[in-house]
Amino acid sequence: MTRSIPVLTVVAAILALWYVAAVPMNAQWAYDRAARADVELTFSDLVADTWSQEKPRLPAPHQVAVEVWQTTVDKKITSKRSLIYHSWITLSATLVGFALGTTLGILLAVGIVYNRVMDMSVMPWVIASQTIPILALAPMIIVVLNAVGVSGLLPKAVISMYLSFFPVAVGMVKGLRSPEVMQLDQMHTWHASASQTFWKLRLPASMPYLFTSLKVAMAASLVGAIVGELPTGAIAGLGARLLAGSYYGQTIQIWSALIMAAALAAVIVSLIGLIQRIVLKRMGMAT
Amino acid sequence: MEVNNLKDAGTPAANGGAVISAKDLDLTFQTNDGPVQALKSVSLDIEKGDFVSFIGPSGCGKTTFLRCMADLEQPTGGSITVNGVSAAEARAARAYGYVFQAAGLYPWRTIGGNISLPLEIMGYSKSDQRDRVARVLELVELAGFEKKFPWQLSGGMQQRASIARALAFDADILLMDEPFGALDEIVRDHLNEQLLKLWARTEKTIAFVTHSIPEAVYLSTKIVVMSPRPGRITDVIDSPLPKERPLDIRETPEFLEVAHRVREGLRAGHNDV
Ligand SMILES: Nc1ncnc2c1ncn2[C@@H]1O[C@H](COP(=O)(O)OP(=O)(O)OP(=O)(O)O)[C@@H](O)[C@H]1O
Numbered sequence: 030m031t032r033s034i035p036v037l038t039v040v041a042a043i044l045a046l047w048y049v050a051a052v053p054m055n056a057q058w059a060y061d062r063a064a065r066a067d068v069e070l071t072f073s074d075l076v077a078d079t080w081s082q083e084k085p086r087l088p089a090p091h092q093v094a095v096e097v098w099q100t101t102v103d104k105k106i107t108s109k110r111s112l113i114y115h116s117w118i119t120l121s122a123t124l125v126g127f128a129l130g131t132t133l134g135i136l137l138a139v140g141i142v143y144n145r146v147m148d149m150s151v152m153p154w155v156i157a158s159q160t161i162p163i164l165a166l167a168p169m170i171i172v173v174l175n176a177v178g179v180s181g182l183l184p185k186a187v188i189s190m191y192l193s194f195f196p197v198a199v200g201m202v203k204g205l206r207s208p209e210v211m212q213l214d215q216m217h218t219w220h221a222s223a224s225q226t227f228w229k230l231r232l233p234a235s236m237p238y239l240f241t242s243l244k245v246a247m248a249a250s251l252v253g254a255i256v257g258e259l260p261t262g263a264i265a266g267l268g269a270r271l272l273a274g275s276y277y278g279q280t281i282q283i284w285s286a287l288i289m290a291a292a293l294a295a296v297i298v299s300l301i302g303l304i305q306r307i308v309l310k311r312m313g314m315a316t
Numbered sequence: 317m318e319v320n321n322l323k324d325a326g327t328p329a330a331n332g333g334a335v336i337s338a339k340d341l342d343l344t345f346q347t348n349d350g351p352v353q354a355l356k357s358v359s360l361d362i363e364k365g366d367f368v369s370f371i372g373p374s375g376c377g378k379t380t381f382l383r384c385m386a387d388l389e390q391p392t393g394g395s396i397t398v399n400g401v402s403a404a405e406a407r408a409a410r411a412y413g414y415v416f417q418a419a420g421l422y423p424w425r426t427i428g429g430n431i432s433l434p435l436e437i438m439g440y441s442k443s444d445q446r447d448r449v450a451r452v453l454e455l456v457e458l459a460g461f462e463k464k465f466p467w468q469l470s471g472g473m474q475q476r477a478s479i480a481r482a483l484a485f486d487a488d489i490l491l492m493d494e495p496f497g498a499l500d501e502i503v504r505d506h507l508n509e510q511l512l513k514l515w516a517r518t519e520k521t522i523a524f525v526t527h528s529i530p531e532a533v534y535l536s537t538k539i540v541v542m543s544p545r546p547g548r549i550t551d552v553i554d555s556p557l558p559k560e561r562p563l564d565i566r567e568t569p570e571f572l573e574v575a576h577r578v579r580e581g582l583r584a585g586h587n588d589v
């Protein structure tokens with residue numbers, strides 16, 4: 030309970046700032062309309078107007094909240110206008126991409142730790158891969174995969190994978206190398222095989238590192254899936270909602286899609302946090 | 317299965333009874349600052365059932381010598397046999413248990429889980445593992461702590477658990493590198509007493525590195541004094557003390573005489589540097 034007070038304070042401050050900012054941001058439109066109708070705007074009229082425009086530059090929090098409510102609770106999930114539907118489209122690509130990225134990241138890390146040649150050669154490529162802006166790469170991936178007949182969820186998942194394998198690979202290399210020399214010597218004195226050393230020492234020792242990088246990877250996956258939806262012609266998904274919203278100047282729709290994406294990220298990342306706590310507690314490594 | 321034929325290889329071969337035998341052992345480390353001669357012409361025979369302590373100033377090669385016995389370090393000259401075979405073969409046969417200076421227990425395993433770790437690796441059956449864990453925990457007076465995690469134990473208890481881990485499998489050699497170095501005097505006394513009892517009961521051959529003269533004299537049947545640059549053996553003292561040793565034996569004239577000789581040996585080693 031005491032922990033929620035600072036959080037609530039920050040939220041309240043952000044909302045207050047948001048409301049205040051909405052007034053100057055949308056004031057021009059209110060003044061223009063008032064000038065056309067040839068009426069004098071009082072300050073309270075101005076505030077009321079800037080908080081209730083149909084296509085404001087910066088929608089007020091309650092406008093976004095109403096939009097989110099109407100497109101989640103009031104719409105059937107199967108409806109093309111339901112945010113839940115669009116969220117699910119994005120989430121499914123995120124999860125598939127995350128699973129692929131995590132697998133790839135772990136495999137690369139194992140290769141790097143166990144193979145000298147990979148250790149020398151792979152890491153620079155892994156790092157180079159992340160310096161290419163994903164916005165430039167995403168359309169190419171979509172187009173290339175479309176050309177070979179792959180469309181729908183998979184191209185988006187590939188982009189998610191591209192973003193999410195990186196933190197996992199880096200974290201797991203560190204984690205698999207975290208056992209001390211003495212612990213490796215110990216394994217040596219027991220004449221343990223390489224696979225025994227991996228399963229009984231390196232892998233369990235890497236768990237805290239794995240979970241930390243999984244959280245980063247999950248957030249990156251979500252970004253990847255949304256970016257992947259931008260060039261698909263805006264059919265479905267949170268990215269498509271963002272794009273459609275900006276085509277038609279539907280700022281409220283953009284903001285509600287953004288809020289939804291943030292909420293989605295918060296939920297899945299804290300889900301990993303929960304699994305982390307359970308696993309590490311069972312391993313006696315709770316921090 | 318596997319475990320059975322390994323046991324055979326773990327018994328001393330008929331080479332005059334020496335369990336560990338080093339002849340003219342040399343070891344030079346190649347470092348960035350040039351070669352460091354850690355061991356020079358080290359020859360030593362350790363008989364079955366001996367309790368041998370290695371003592372000497374820092375950097376005289378005690379750890380290096382122990383690691384050669386354990387096949388963790390490759391000598392650059394001379395030869396070493398363990399149980400009549402090469403150190404590598406002895407390691408493959410799981411001929412020794414090695415206790416490091418730090419307990420090195422896995423934080424994600426319970427005390428029981430830590431002790432059964434080498435047993436899992438060596439392929440002991442589940443029920444055999446259980447029996448052995450219970451037995452060695454009894455031996456180091458940690459019965460009842462099987463389900464605890466390492467961080468729930470004191471440093472001394474953790475070190476006892478690591479000794480238990482080295483005792484759990486059928487190795488009749490125990491190599492210990494300053495196992496009690498990080499512990500306070502009183503805990504150390506207690507563990508020394510326990511270690512002697514344990515040695516008497518299990519009849520293991522023990523090689524023990526220490527910086528403490530009283531500890532070396534109290535525990536050992538043979539004290540090996542070493543000196544540095546290059547690391548070599550300067551004196552080997554056979555202890556005249558009886559096998560039965562209460563803690564207050566440390567005040568007897570015999571004990572003090574041995575301690576004196578060890579101190580003289582250490583001083584001599586220092587002087588010719
Ligand atoms: N892996 C290594 N690489 C290079 N030099 C080493 C290595 N291990 C040990 N040495 C050197 O070999 C010499 C002997 O070291 P060793 O650790 O055996 O000494 P020690 O008698 O155990 O000392 P201490 O009492 O401090 O533990 C030292 O000069 C040390 O610097």
Ligand SMILES: [Mg+2]
Nearest residue numbers: 378379380493
């Ligand atoms: Mg040492």
